[in-house]
Amino acid sequence: MSKDKIILFDDKKNCCACGACMNVCPKDAIRMEEDEYGFLYPQIDETKCVQCGACKKVCAYQNGPKLFEPKQVFVAVSKNKNQLLNSASGGVFAAVATKILKDGGVVFGATLDFENGHANPHHIKIENQKQLTKLQGSKYVQSSIGITYKQTKDYLKKGRIVLFSGTPCQISGLYEYLGKEYNNLYTIDVICHGVPNAKFFDDYLQIEKQRRSADKIEDYAFRDKRKGWGMNGRITLAKGRKQKKVYIPARLNSYNTLFLDGMIYRENCYSCKYARRERCADLTIGDYWGIEKEHPELLKNNMYNEKEGISCILANTEKGIKTCQNIKELLQMNDSSFEKVSRRNGQLNIPSKRPDSREMIMRKYSDHGYIAIEKWFRKKYKKQIIVHRIYNMIPRTIRLKLKAVIKGK
Ligand SMILES: Cc1cc2nc3c(=O)[nH]c(=O)nc-3n(C[C@H](O)[C@H](O)[C@H](O)COP(=O)(O)OP(=O)(O)OC[C@H]3O[C@@H](n4cnc5c(N)ncnc54)[C@H](O)[C@@H]3O)c2cc1C
Ligand code: SF4
Ligand code: SF4
Ligand code: SF4
Structure with missing residues (x-):
């Protein structure tokens, strides 16, 4: 008698694409496939499936993740200027990774490669300091996990120290896949407000390439x-043998604007189970938005430079606390509190709100391609584009003075 067919998720709200089910399947029967909008979902090949149920057991998103209450909270910034400038915030990830690599460990995280001019955000492992820049900096798009959970398990079993970094749902997926505690595993999650998909992002980049008559991204x-x-x-573009780097202000760019306005996230991100105080990794890192209000004393003493990026760190486990102690010489660190950090970082309390226009935008994209999104953006955001064009023409020193006047400094 045949057993019931395995259903991995009954609603898109219940799958974050962590890939734990794919990594655990003993028959290699699960593939991540794009839906009509480009988001990845696991699909079972019925001809290979033996209905063992392992994939259902490892779904942290549906079975309930293991979470920890933050124990210590810090403001932090890297003392290494190069690492700081290559990082999205204060360079905390690079500092932790540097220490782990120095101790002979392996570091997993998200990179953004270009294959034949097309973007491929995915998780990789690095084993030396030279490769660190590949993982530095936020990629505001879903990074494909591939088989990195399996690779992590192999390294852990061999006794290597492993640092695994990613979005909270990816860290939770890893823990559920591993199924047991490893003393040699360290984890970092980023505060995360949602991810668009890789296809949508790449289609946007191709429009930027066309607009600038370049050959390749x-x-x-x-x-x-x-x-x-x-x-x-x-964006770095190639035309013939020449290379050019073009600076793209956030609000003049359709992808960034739709990302910042929360319009193009994966369906489950709008009810994210990790958008809360309790965390799933040893360390949580994010931007310290609102530092000027929460810690003006640190800016006054020039201990921190707002222009170069400042991080917050939540140490959620004993391992997390120990890691912070071990990297003290690499970072400028000061005590803070969860209340201060979360005041301007809504993701530490509740998920992003799903805008009414999200469905219309994704449908437009699916029916008419990114060109239709770009046209819609140019029309809908016309005023924003004009204001930001003018703003970006003002020299930075004058802009900062204007900002200070507006803020009443
Ligand atoms: C999709 C996304 C949404 C975010 N939303 C917020 C937010 O709302 N508030 C906030 O304070 N911070 C947010 N962050 C985190 C922030 O952008 C910085 O990554 C974080 O502050 C760490 O900065 P850093 O300078 O220490 O390290 P960086 O060098 O900037 O960060 C590198 C780390 O980020 C990981 N990473 C980068 N891109 C991805 C990705 N696509 N998927 C998984 N992991 C990735 C790398 O693996 C590495 O661990 C978000 C990050 C991402 C990727
Ligand atoms: S394990 Fe991850 S990818 Fe698989 S169904 Fe659950 S959330 Fe989706
Ligand atoms: S039930 Fe077992 S064999 Fe079938 S897809 Fe799930 S893990 Fe693979
Ligand atoms: S918002 Fe939540 S579900 Fe979406 S990518 Fe971030 S952690 Fe995962």
Whole structure:
């Protein structure tokens, strides 16, 4: 008698694409496949499935994740200027990774590669300091986990120290996949307000390439700090044998604007189970938004420079606390509190709100491609585009003075 067919999820709200089910399947019967909007979901090949049920057991998103109450909270910034400038915030990830690599460990995290000019955000492992820049910096798009959970288990079983970093749902997926505690595993999750999908992101980049009559995209940085700590991007394009880097202010860019306005996230991100105080990794890292209000004393003493990025760290486990002690010489660190950090970082309390227009945008994309999204953005955000164009023409020193006047400093 045949057993019941395995259903991995009954609603898109119940799958975050962590890939734990795919990694655990003994018959290699699960593949991640794109839906009509480009989001990845696991699909079972019925001809390979033996209905063992292992994939259902490892779903942290549906079975309930294991969570920890933050024990200590810090403001932090890297003392290594190079690492700081290549990082999205204060360079805390790079500091932890540097220590782990020095101790002979392996570090897993998200990278953004370009294969034949197309973006491929995915998780990889690195084993030396030279490769660290591949993992630095936020990629505001879903990173595919691939078989990195399996690789992590192999390293852990061999006794290697492993640092695994990612979104909270990816860290939770890893723990559920591993199924037991490993003393040699360290984890970091980022405060996360949601992820768009890789196909949507790549289609946006192709429009940027066409607009600039380039032949190929070679690189993209979501946060270029040349003009300060913010959300401005930088695209690297090739035309013939020439390479050019173009700075893209956040609010002049359709992808960034729709990302920041929460319009293009994966369905389950709008009811994310990890958008809360309790955390799933040893350490949680994020931007210290609102530092000027929460810790003006640290800015006054020039201990921290707002223009270069400042991080917050939540140490959620004993391992997390120990890690912070071990990297003290690499970071400028000061005590803070969860209340201060979460005041301007809504994701530590509740999930992003799902805008009414989300469905319309994704449908438009699915029916008419990214070109239709770009047209809609240029029309709908016309005023924003004009204001930000003018704003970006004002020299930075004058802009900062204006900001200070507006803030009443
Ligand atoms: C999708 C996303 C949403 C975020 N939302 C917020 C937010 O609402 N509030 C906030 O304070 N911070 C948010 N962050 C975190 C923030 O952007 C910084 O990554 C964080 O502050 C760490 O900065 P850093 O300077 O220490 O390290 P960085 O070098 O900037 O960060 C690198 C780390 O981020 C991980 N990472 C980068 N991209 C991805 C990805 N696509 N998927 C999984 N892991 C990734 C890498 O594996 C590595 O661990 C978000 C990050 C991502 C990826
Ligand atoms: S294990 Fe992860 S990818 Fe698989 S169904 Fe659950 S949430 Fe989705
Ligand atoms: S039930 Fe077992 S064999 Fe079938 S997809 Fe799930 S893990 Fe694979
Ligand atoms: S918002 Fe939640 S579900 Fe979505 S990517 Fe971030 S942690 Fe995962």
